[in-house]
Amino acid sequence: MPRCLVIDDVVALRRDLHAHPELAFEEKRTTDLIVDQLLHLGLLPQVLPGGTGVICDIGTTGRMIALRADIDALPINDLKDVAYRSRVDGVCHGCGHDAHTAILLAAAAELVRVEVPGRIRLIFQPAEESLPGGAVSVVAAGALDGVEQIFALHCDPRLETGLIGARIGPITAACDQVEVVVSGPGGHTARPHLTVDVVYAMGRLITELPGLLSRHVDPRAALSLVWGAVDAGRAVNAIPMSGRLRGTLRVFDRNAWDAAEPLVRTLVDQVMAPSGARAETTYQRGVPPVINDPTAVAVQRAAVVSALGPAALAETEQSMGGEDFAWYLDSVPGALARLGVRRPGAAPFDLHQGTFDIDEDALTVGVRYTVALARAALARTVE
């Protein structure tokens, strides 16, 4: 069987992906690389209908489990001074999807070498960083047909390298996207009273909406609105005609999630009313919480213990992060695990920072875990 060099070197693979990040649904080069690697393994990868993302099966008979990696990057600047830093301005693998992809490819290389009692479907999914997420189109393409359990992992800088975090039940939050376009007639900064001060109106939305939501929603729902981007005007001395404010709304509680959209729309209109500005709210309902199946978590834990020993097993909290892996779990049971990527003693850092980087020792941990996970899951499902 032909074997390419890169796939045996998970660090090189991850660095190559890291240097060439691509945004949601634009993962052309990444898809080509995945296809090349899988072809070298003698597998038959299928590119997804949208042109990015790949599905590929290992094995041809028996029950089937799926392993999913997400492949897209974020629209943020890479601020690291390393040889493998992003070569694309304003795009960066600031969420570790490069690691997820490299780990799944390297695990595949190992899994084709060993006998597996069933079939493993590899899902290299595009557009996890968009809402409602690329998972929706993957599911629509039939990727879950015949799949009995599905698994994924996500880099977690709160956990030290060597640890895998598992949790039964909800492990992420619901996450929606809120966009408000505020507009008025524009004018001269000398005469705000003759027009509508759009920037000031946006300032009120930025500060008041989170506070007002906290007075309308049970604190135990853990609802949190955080703005990620604001943009209005170019001239220092002209009041702009419009501006745009974008952010995420995250919430643990399902009822609060259902109530969030109409509540946000009402509060935006009420906060805007005294300013005279027009506000157009676009509320993009995102993903529900990822709810890990207890049986699938048991498989994860067994895999951690067999591959890394019992000390590698960590509990983890429900995160406010959103994950479109939730959509797969609407159809089949499964579980998401957390992969520790913080070098012991390293300073705290977080996902989505321009300085985000992983301890690359975590890559082989991830590969060993993933290989063991696939085998444990199939061993279980063929029982």
Add this chain to the structure above:
Amino acid sequence: MPRCLVIDDVVALRRDLHAHPELAFEEKRTTDLIVDQLLHLGLLPQVLPGGTGVICDIGTTGRMIALRADIDALPINDLKDVAYRSRVDGVCHGCGHDAHTAILLAAAAELVRVEVPGRIRLIFQPAEESLPGGAVSVVAAGALDGVEQIFALHCDPRLETGLIGARIGPITAACDQVEVVVSGPGGHTARPHLTVDVVYAMGRLITELPGLLSRHVDPRAALSLVWGAVDAGRAVNAIPMSGRLRGTLRVFDRNAWDAAEPLVRTLVDQVMAPSGARAETTYQRGVPPVINDPTAVAVQRAAVVSALGPAALAETEQSMGGEDFAWYLDSVPGALARLGVRRPGAAPFDLHQGTFDIDEDALTVGVRYTVALARAALARTVE
């Protein structure tokens, strides 16, 4: 004497300038056009040392007065649906400087035809829309040497076409530029508590600084801080590392103007403190108020009456607008007048709007007034 066609058609001239706007200190095409027109009049235009803007004298002996037009455009989008709309994306003559320039050129064409008892210095000034303003470099280039009085006009949509507004004493406000760069470590919108929420911090500055200033400054000083532009972040789900906020601070009172910079710096730091964000304030002191000389205003009024009749004379208020014409008045006496540009019955509109346009009948009014003004000023100064 050669005579180009355009200079006799002030509407065509204004429309040509309007369609080709240029930002502060980039007025190359505008400068070339002015030079061409003046050469066609048999004059000897001198381009200013910075490469844009023009000085040109009519007449060679006798006492000298100056007429100033500003030639730059604004960084705003032209939103008009007219044949002469801006052909430059994001740049627009939204302040009427195209009209000022066309009027002074057309007045020059008339003034070279008639006998004038002295010298008229034409000043086509770049960069009025920047701070501290292009006037500073024009004065530094010696443009006021030998000048006894200087005059300018500015389009005013509050006045109907046919009216010229005059005022003794302050007619504009002091105007400074405030820029605050807010920064933090960046992070994930799921975990604002682990980083600094830069957009939220900026929202607090946007809303709180104007209110706090109003509690620290005598209301009679008419101090007003208005933000024109805000920009932070691109990803909806990532907290950005920095953002920038820019606006103008305007004030009538000279003492309040002197106190404004340290006050703004202190308040910015205090408002930022609870957010944990770092704020870097750049305070660009701008222009003082334009203070019209009583004798120069008397000349203006005489010119209005002789050119347009007494009904054309209007009083005008002190505006919150800033004008770098103030710098000329530091050296020589003079006055700024307001040119009515609103067609009677037209809906209210303001300078610096993307929909700003003038009633072009105001152009011939401006030319007739300017010619009469030059003659009246020289008649007076040679008395």
